[in-house]
Amino acid sequence: MKLGIMQPYFFPYIGYWQLIKAVDIYVVYDDVNYKKRSWINKNYILINDVAKPITLRTVKVSQNKLINEITLDSDIIHNEKLLKTIKEAYSKAPYFSEIFALTEKIINYKEINLANYLMNSIVEIARYLNIQTEIIKSSELKIREDLKGQERILEICKLLSADQYFNAVGGTSLYSFRDFQLQNIDLTFIKPADITYQQKNHENFVSNLSIIDVLMFNSKEKVNAMLDEFTVLEDFPALVFANHEVK
Template sequence: MKVGIMQPYFFPYIGYWQLIKAVDTYVIYDDVNYKKKGWINKNNILVNGEEKAISLKMSKVSQNKRINEIEIDNDLIYNKKLLKTIKETYCKAPYFKEVYILMEKVINQEELNLAKYLTNSIIEVCTYLDLHTHILLSSDLKKSENLKGQDKLIEICNMLSADQYVNAYGGLSLYSPLDFESKGVKLEIIKTNDISYQQKEVKKFVPNLSIIDVMMFNSPKEINSMLDDFTIIKDFYPLLHIGS
């Protein structure tokens, strides 16, 4: 069984969804510390041909708290402005109508817990894209509190009887395939290939935007083809020791 583990993010880029589709069980890593300058509560969309950040309004954030200990500020006026920005940006996009309904549902939800809010949004997008990966929260697993880094990931894999762990490309320099293999788990890295699509009124394609941008300009069927457009790196251990 293949398992993927990743922190929850606010409408993350296409690579995040590639990982979800590539595994059998996807674990939302919600019981690790929140990073203020990370992408957990924000992302970029395309405004007037350029990247522009959108974000959730947060309440009393702290890097000393875990993601599932933080709440969002459900400010109705702020949410209305956020939806207005999305609407004004993408109202002429081919799939605006159906995607905007999804945006309204997610952004206007009453859930205040950040982890649950983002989990709900991830499930909504998966439903829209017809992805059937089993999704669960890491906080629902009874894990050791003494483990750190990759040892925590290996423990989760073992708890779920996984024989393969798939990680995003950023894990290439973080994790040791040999350490995973010693615990009966094959480590693989997923690398997104060069993906592009027609963005209206843009001379040059702007990559790695929020999945919002992808959904506005592409059908679920087209997006699913993009989700399969990646490379799996299996034998990368020597890459970590070049020049050492």
Template sequence: MKLAIMQPYLFPYFGYYQLINAVDKFVVYDDVNFIKQGWINRNNILVNGNSYLFTVPLNNQSSFNKINVTTVNEKIYFSWTNKFLKTIEQNYNKAPFYDEVFPLLKKVFQIDENHISSIAVKSLKLISDYIGIDTIFEDSSEKYKNQYLSSQERVLDICIKEQTNHYINPIGGLDLYSKQDFSEKGILLNFIKSKKVEYIQFNDKFVPNLSIIDMLMFNDISSIKIFINEYELI
């Protein structure tokens, strides 16, 4: 079985979905420390032909708190959500797949849940279903009970408990994990590296590194499936 482990990101870029699609089970690493200035509660969309950063307002953002206990700022969350969806409408309403995608975005924010991890996970699951990815999701906080471990040891412990023989990690972990250490446990370790992907937006100039929202707005599902498979394992 192929396994991946990653913190929950809200509407991440397409490379995140490549990782989900590459494995049989995807562990949402929700009981690790919140990453300030990371991608848990923010990403980029296309606004007036440029990259625009959106950020979900949270309470007490701190790298000392776990992701799964970090909550949205309810005083401004709903007004922020309405403003964000309006920004999407104003900037993507002429995109070819706006009518299919916009209801998905609204559904992510229309939940009775104030934890950012739950909102982010819903974005991952709904978009995966839309694309046709059937990977199984598992929350680390609900199953493994190994917070006393850290870094590679904890990842290995999850792999062993899941009886996986192939662990795939984002390319950013290349210097963090040892193929030899995984091999000694009977586990093949690979790192996923996205290939360059471009598609037609509104203008001739392609704006890269945007949320999956942008790719969904401009491409049909069959094209997205091709993009999702544009990677190599190192």
């Protein structure tokens, strides 16, 4: 069974969705510490050919709190302004009508717990794209409280009977192939291809924007094809063993 684990992010970029589609079970890692100025409540969309931030407003945030302990600001006016910004940015996009309706539904979801709010957005977009992956929250699992970092990930793998753990290529420094192999789990990293598409009449493609940008300019079928455009780093373990001290 293929397993992926990642913190919940706000309308994350396409690589996040590649990981979700690539696995059988995807765990939304909501019971780890919240990080300020992260992708958890911020992303970027294309406004006048420039990447500009969109954010969720939170209250009383602290990096000593878990993600599922963070509360959203329930200011309706902020959500209205956020939707107006997205509408003005993409009103002429080919798939604006259906994607704006989806975005509006997600942003107006009546939930003040940040983790639950983001979980809903992930499920809604996965459903729109017909991704069949089972999506659960880590807080729903009975994970030993004394475990941290890699050991906690290995524990989740065991609890869900995973024999393959998939992660984004940016996490290669966080894990030991040897430690996973000792638990009979294959550690696999996926590297997104250089994905481009037509953004309005913009000549210079702006990459790694929110999934909102991808969905506004591409059909559901084309987006699904993009989700399969990645490289599996099968030979990477040898490189890691050669460059890291073996425990």
